[in-house]
Amino acid sequence: MLIARNSKGKIIRLWNSSVEERQRWKREPFDCPACQQPVILKNGEIKRAHFAHVSNENCQVFSEGETEEHLAGKQIFAEWCAARKIKYEVESYLPKLEQRPDILLQGGITVEFQCSLLSIEKMSERTRSYQKHGYHVLWILGEKLHPRKKLTHLQTHFLYFDPNVGYYLWGMDVKRSQLILWFHIEETSDGRLFYQKKEWSFDTNLEIGDLQFPKIGKIVSRREYDLQIEYQKKRRWIGKRLYYKDKKMLAMQARLYQNHQHLLGLNKWFYFPVVEPFFLEASLLQLLIRLWEINGDTLFKEQNFLQSSLQLKQLLKTSRNLRRLPNCKQDQLIDYFVAEYLSFWKGRKRDGFFQDPLKGKLPKQVHLSRTPLRNMIR
Numbered sequence: 001m002l003i004a005r006n007s008k009g010k011i012i013r014l015w016n017s018s019v020e021e022r023q024r025w026k027r028e029p030f031d032c033p034a035c036q037q038p039v040i041l042k043n044g045e046i047k048r049a050h051f052a053h054v055s056n057e058n059c060q061v062f063s064e065g066e067t068e069e070h071l072a073g074k075q076i077f078a079e080w081c082a083a084r085k086i087k088y089e090v091e092s093y094l095p096k097l098e099q100r101p102d103i104l105l106q107g108g109i110t111v112e113f114q115c116s117l118l119s120i121e122k123m124s125e126r127t128r129s130y131q132k133h134g135y136h137v138l139w140i141l142g143e144k145l146h147p148r149k150k151l152t153h154l155q156t157h158f159l160y161f162d163p164n165v166g167y168y169l170w171g172m173d174v175k176r177s178q179l180i181l182w183f184h185i186e187e188t189s190d191g192r193l194f195y196q197k198k199e200w201s202f203d204t205n206l207e208i209g210d211l212q213f214p215k216i217g218k219i220v221s222r223r224e225y226d227l228q229i230e231y232q233k234k235r236r237w238i239g240k241r242l243y244y245k246d247k248k249m250l251a252m253q254a255r256l257y258q259n260h261q262h263l264l265g266l267n268k269w270f271y272f273p274v275v276e277p278f279f280l281e282a283s284l285l286q287l288l289i290r291l292w293e294i295n296g297d298t299l300f301k302e303q304n305f306l307q308s309s310l311q312l313k314q315l316l317k318t319s320r321n322l323r324r325l326p327n328c329k330q331d332q333l334i335d336y337f338v339a340e341y342l343s344f345w346k347g348r349k350r351d352g353f354f355q356d357p358l359k360g361k362l363p364k365q366v367h368l369s370r371t372p373l374r375n376m377i378r
């Protein structure tokens with residue numbers, strides 16, 4: 001904690017204190033504004049000055065064992081607000097919510113600088129509670145949670161979505177005093193992660209409006225997928241999962257077998273789109289097979305595209321395999337995904353990608369994904 005209450009009931013703030021003040025405070029009694037239990041000032045060599053509970057068993061609000069990264073991040077934020085004349089409070093306790101955002105900003109923005117792992121339940125519950133009380137919560141990820149090879153289950157829950165930048169995540173690098181935005185995030189079934197990155201410096205160019213980024217920012221990013229290569233990769237991935245006797249994959253194969261089909265010999269149409277939607281726990285392939293069971297091969301006829309996409313939307317919305325992303329509106333994610341998918345089908349129909357490749361050599365087809373995704377060229 002960077003704040004505590006002294007014996008006169010005054011809130012003491014550490015980030016703009018002097019060395020002399022901190023020396024004096026080492027001998028004074030303080031308590032925690034949330035749980036009223038005694039806290040002491042720790043002013044050591046490794047971590048910056050902070051308050052810690054004498055006994056940390058009873059405080060629900062202030063988690064202990066704070067890392068230097070977490071303390072530094074809050075301080076950087078506080079100093080940035082002060083320099084920009086932005087109204088802010090550090091660790092301000094909100095009694096109605098029984099929560100204590102790291103920073104509370106003007107306009108009802110709460111900042112949670114998340115440096116350690118926490119349970120998905122806790123993260124979701126906190127987010128919902130903020131939303132219910134009219135706060136917009138900005139989850140900013142510390143180093144441990146920065147995206148690397150593949151998004152973990154926990155990391156996906158911090159995702160935000162906006163039609164202009166796609167899926168995005170916020171992060172912070174305290175050593176370099178930078179705020180980071182990863183956007184246009186996409187992941188393939190076989191676990192390849194793609195993103196674009198933008199950074200702002202707390203010392204120079206970060207402004208309050210940047211925190212509402214998708215509303216004001218204009219970033220266009222393009223990503224190309226070679227459809228022939230992706231087709232091969234997807235089938236290789238399925239083959240591998242079958243080889244290792246992945247339960248879900250075997251269950252799908254068993255269903256197909258009844259219809260004299262094999263997972264690796266399906267219409268090309270089944271192996272797309274290239275990216276998996278983050279709002280689904282299961283693979284999209286499962287839903288596509290379900291769709292095919294309902295419609296049969298008429299599914300691939302152009303005059304049925306619209307109807308098929310409506311069915312897909314219905315299947316998605318009622319699926320038991322939805323992943324609730326607390327920072328996103330689920331209906332928006334599904335509507336958007338299905339609209340994009342429909343336009344993908346139409347494009348492939350035009351360029352003949354789904355035709356039998358044996359009937360003639362196809363030109364190299366490329367699937368473009370870009371932000372803004374609207375007006376996508378296909």
Ligand SMILES: [Zn+2]
Pocket residue numbers: 032033034035036037053058059060061062
């Ligand atoms: Zn406490």
